[in-house]
Amino acid sequence: MNNPTLEDIDKIIHEPARLLIVMHLSLVEKADFLYLLAVTGLSKGNLSTHLQKLETEGYVEISKQFLGKKPQTILQLTPKGARKLLEYKITMQNLWDKL
Amino acid sequence: MNNPTLEDIDKIIHEPARLLIVMHLSLVEKADFLYLLAVTGLSKGNLSTHLQKLETEGYVEISKQFLGKKPQTILQLTPKGARKLLEYKITMQNLWDKL
DNA sequence: AGGACTGGTTTGCGATACAAACCTAAAGGA
DNA sequence: TCCTTTAGGTTTGTATCGCAAACCAGTCCT
Numbered sequence: 272m273n274n275p276t277l278e279d280i281d282k283i284i285h286e287p288a289r290l291l292i293v294m295h296l297s298l299v300e301k302a303d304f305l306y307l308l309a310v311t312g313l314s315k316g317n318l319s320t321h322l323q324k325l326e327t328e329g330y331v332e333i334s335k336q337f338l339g340k341k342p343q344t345i346l347q348l349t350p351k352g353a354r355k356l357l358e359y360k361i362t363m364q365n366l367w368d369k370l
Numbered sequence: 371m372n373n374p375t376l377e378d379i380d381k382i383i384h385e386p387a388r389l390l391i392v393m394h395l396s397l398v399e400k401a402d403f404l405y406l407l408a409v410t411g412l413s414k415g416n417l418s419t420h421l422q423k424l425e426t427e428g429y430v431e432i433s434k435q436f437l438g439k440k441p442q443t444i445l446q447l448t449p450k451g452a453r454k455l456l457e458y459k460i461t462m463q464n465l466w467d468k469l
Numbered sequence: 470a471g472g473a474c475t476g477g478t479t480t481g482c483g484a485t486a487c488a489a490a491c492c493t494a495a496a497g498g499a
Numbered sequence: 500t501c502c503t504t505t506a507g508g509t510t511t512g513t514a515t516c517g518c519a520a521a522c523c524a525g526t527c528c529t
Contacts, residue, residue: 280386287379288486294469304508317487319509324485340495342507360466367459370393387517403477416518418478423516439526441476472528479522484515491510498503 283328284359288313289321293330293356296348304344322346330355382427383458387412388420392455395430395447403443421445429454 284290291311296302308318325331330352334345348356383389390410395401407417424430429451433444447455 282386285384285386286486287381287384290465294465297469305506308507314488315508316489316510320486323509342494344508356469360469363462364466366389366393367463370396370455370459385517404475407476413519414477415479415520419517422478441525443477470529474527475525477523480520482518482520484517486515487513489510489512492508494506496503496505499501 279362281355281359281362283325283330284355286321288317289325292318292321292325293348293352296331296346297353297356301345301347304346307346325352378461380454380458380461382424382429383454385420387416388424391417391420391424392429392447392451395445396452396455400444400446403445406445424451 284293288311291313292307295307295310299306304318304322307313307322308315311318313321322331322333326333329349332347332349334347336343336345383392387410390412391406394406394409398405403417403421406412406421407414410417412420421430421432425432428448431446431448433446435442435444
């Protein structure tokens, strides 16, 4: 029967705010903080902490640079992050097939 | 562009443990506590509190009866619960289509 | 009687999501 | 020049929540 279990669901990605972030990053493959801020609709604090979480888990790479005199934070999905997103998608779609 | 937002994701259903519960209930339309305990693999306490949450949100109806001398807790999805699950499914599938 | 099992519920705690408050530096106005 | 505002984030505080351990009422066994 092989019921779906909870362990199969990646909690890092499953969190809605992070799911949005990661999905957007997978579409553009590179983005800055303000872009994500706009497209996700998250608050700055919220976005910042979720990005940090994604970084410590190795899903996202955060790099900082200056654009003229303004600081800029660039985000991109790591290979691991991309893989995990794909796995998550498959897990969830399997779930739906049972429904 | 109409980006998906966080508000669209039903947090009640989104929680993995509850998603499992609700999916199983949608398949059988009626189940007792011990059946759910087995198929979901949740701990008793965890199952109990999630069911209570689903009840207070009006997604699940909890009724208790005696089967011989043993107490038995019967669970079933309410119409609202069934509708919400369907909406959740659609929301998530729309999300995947963008990916 | 008393110990173990059934069928759950309640309690305690650790983790987490979230926004408000904060911070540093640059730009603009008086 | 000083002072206020804006940009671009980060840190802090809080309230919620998921989870399992502990608990509980009732039944069965011996």
